[in-house]
Amino acid sequence: MKIGATLRMALRALRRNKMRSTLTALGIIIGVGAVIAMVGIGNGAKSQVEAQIASLGQNVVLVFAGNWSSSGARSGWGGAGTMTVDDALAIGREIPGVITVSPEVRDRQQVLANGLNWNTQILGEGPDYLDIRQWVLTDGAMFTDQDVRSTAKVCVIGKTIINQLFPSDDPVGKVVIIRNIPFKILGVLTPKGLSVMGTDQDDVIIIPYTSEMKRVSKRTNLSSINVQSASPDVSDSVQRGISDLLRQRHRLGQNRDDDFTIRGQQEITDTFTATTNTMTVLLGAIASVSLIVGGIGIMNIMLVSVTERTREIGIRMAVGAHGRDILLQFLIEAIMLSSVGGVIGIVLGVGSAELLSVWKQWPMVISASSVIVAFVFSAAVGVFFGFYPARKASRLDPIDALRYE
């Protein structure tokens, strides 16, 4: 029997009971719609986190000053004052796969400009810092190696600083006063938004690390070192190299703990994507339950339909329908119900996801693959839940079926 004729037959059978077909398909519509919308929400959250992680920079390895303890008192992270500029320069010089490093000193200071003041983060960095973080300037220029060598009183500032201290005029070329020292503003950074941790990355003034150490905080050790490796593949070997080098430079014996901590960007990415993946899977799983319930609805209706149409099955068999013809007829009806429901569900799911993203400002990512998977899955639900009733129909005895009242 030709598939075209079977399709037409199935369509007619479904149209015969419009209300029933609609309600049955509704189960699938809701199921598929829920899966699409939920996975969209999950993927949206994931893409947001990924964007935030990308704002860290490219192939970044962070080396933090570590824990330090003295007669039982432990300082906590960053307390060990053992990491020096020489360590940073040695990393840049000696470890293969390292493109560049930027020694980092962090500090908080009250700053003044324009008759306004603001408490902000002061970052002492090397000239390559912006390259490492993939951070560009909207205006002006970054300070140079020369500025670092000469402990120049120059800085670049983030968007938040402009909002707070220069609400109306162009800050480039102006002066901001940090600890009574005037720093000339060379450039303005593009806004980066919130970090993975939720802190404002634009609330920052970046100055040469030499200037920070000698003029502002008067300290001799670094908070951390930003290292850029050549590619994600060498990230592991770079991390091992840094660890070995620092242990050697800090003369740490076999039984001493590290006085530093190394974090690769990949680790950070993995942690956060694992969380969002879990969320996506969870949402998808909850939504799938409704899809399965929809499938059971199809099975239920198909069983009723087979019973109701026993005589029809008998007639078809009497005039020569094989078991497989009957099986195919009912299976196609079930698949048609589920896949039409699937298509409407996809439209509804995408629509409600769009609506949510507009209304609730939730990020939504609906990928083509999730739409295709949803459609294939809904058709599969039809096959799975339609098979038993269809097989039941195909196994009827024609004599009994013809006599069925």
Place this chain on the structure above:
Amino acid sequence: MAAVIKLENVHKTYHTGEVDVLAVRGVSLEIASGEFVAIMGASGSGKSTMMNIIGCLDRPTEGRYFLDGTDVSHLDRDELAAIRNKKLGFVFQGFNLLSRTSALENVELPMLYTHDHVPAAQQRELAMHALQIVGIADRADHHPNQLSGGQQQRVAIARALVNSPAVLLADEPTGNLDTRTSVEVLGVFQKLNDEGITIVMVTHELDIAAFTKRNIIMRDGLVVNDTLVERRAVAEVELRNLQQAQQAVKLSA
């Protein structure tokens, strides 16, 4: 003439519960091409079982059945379905048309399941031709619920004819019809038989059997009587008689 249907010592036993039911207990029978046979008997005589076996809806538990020269007693479900499609046409007591489906499409139904696919246009043509033969071509677009019992049975006959079967099987074809319509339907059968179609009909009414050429009477699963009909009723004549009788009633009223 060659035997279209040939039964050799056919038995049918049903194993239901503890007691075996011997529905048919050794029937040997030959029906030649062009015959018009009535199988008669009271309920429980085994005539329905015989009909199911002849109609390839059921297989004999013992004995052999040749339909149109081939042994069909040991075929499986699918092979039997193919035989039914090609060699047999069924007419049932309850018409058994698909509801909410036009007469034409009902007649096309067997061709849907024919092994060698028939193009749609040709299907339509063949179905229309079959409807013309039974004289109901003008109702091709009507659904069964828009047709009278007699008309429905004509559609069913057209459906039975459409694949040019070797045998037309009718199971109490007039059971749901009034006398006049019954005679009309029998007229259709007689006309078809005159054109050479072999017909086997199950009935329990003697006056219906009188329209056939040969009567086989069954009792307790055996053939107890097999005779040729001597004074065959002719549908046209009977119909005229009925009309006259009706007119007489009207005149006297």
